[in-house]
Amino acid sequence: MLTKALMTSLCATRQAPVNVAARGIANIPAHEYHIRFDQRVGRKRPAQDVLDRFKRLNNGMWIHAHPGRHKLRYMKDETWQKTSLYYETCTKEQCEILDKLMTPYWLRQKHYPNDPYSAYHVRHNINSPRVDDRGNFVRERKKVLMDDTTSQRFFADC
Numbered sequence: 001m002l003t004k005a006l007m008t009s010l011c012a013t014r015q016a017p018v019n020v021a022a023r024g025i026a027n028i029p030a031h032e033y034h035i036r037f038d039q040r041v042g043r044k045r046p047a048q049d050v051l052d053r054f055k056r057l058n059n060g061m062w063i064h065a066h067p068g069r070h071k072l073r074y075m076k077d078e079t080w081q082k083t084s085l086y087y088e089t090c091t092k093e094q095c096e097i098l099d100k101l102m103t104p105y106w107l108r109q110k111h112y113p114n115d116p117y118s119a120y121h122v123r124h125n126i127n128s129p130r131v132d133d134r135g136n137f138v139r140e141r142k143k144v145l146m147d148d149t150t151s152q153r154f155f156a157d158c
Contacts, residue, residue, distance in 0.1 A: 035101060047101040054090070054098060058109040058121040062090040062098050087120065 036045045054064045069084040076084070090098065099107060115121075 044103055046103045046106055050098055050101050051106070055087075055117060056098070056102070056106065057117065058111075059123055060095065060099075061123065062095050063087040063117075063120060064090065 036047070037043065038045050054062045056062050064087065066084045066086060066088060073081055073084075
C-alpha cells in the first residue's frame, strides 16, 4: 500500500514558477506615481523627483539630461561623449504627465538672469504641447458653466 504522502507527491502537478513583475529601470517607490496632497492645507504637492530631474521651459515643454551621461565616459566614443551632454525633450504625453504632477506655481513662466536654458525656451516650427501661438497657457478642456438647479443638485453646501 502506498502511503498518503507518497500518493500526494505522485499526483501533484508541476507548477511553473510565479512570474514577478519587475520594474524596468529602478525600484521606484509606489508613491512617486501618484499625485500627492498636503494633509494640513489640502493642496496638491509637487513631485520633488520631477523638480530634481526635469526642467520646464517657458513654452510648456520639459527637458531632461541624457541618462547615464557620466557613466564610464572613458569607454565611450567621441560622438557619444559629445551628444550625451545635450538635453533631451520629452514627448507630448510625458509633458502632460509631468504637468499633472506639478502645482500651478511651477507651471508659470520663469525668467532668470543669465539663464543657461535660454536657447531652449524658444522652439521654431514646433507646436509645443500646451502653449498657443501667443505663448499663453492653453486649457485642455473648456470651463463648464452650470445652471443653478444642476449646481444645487450635485454640489450642495451641507
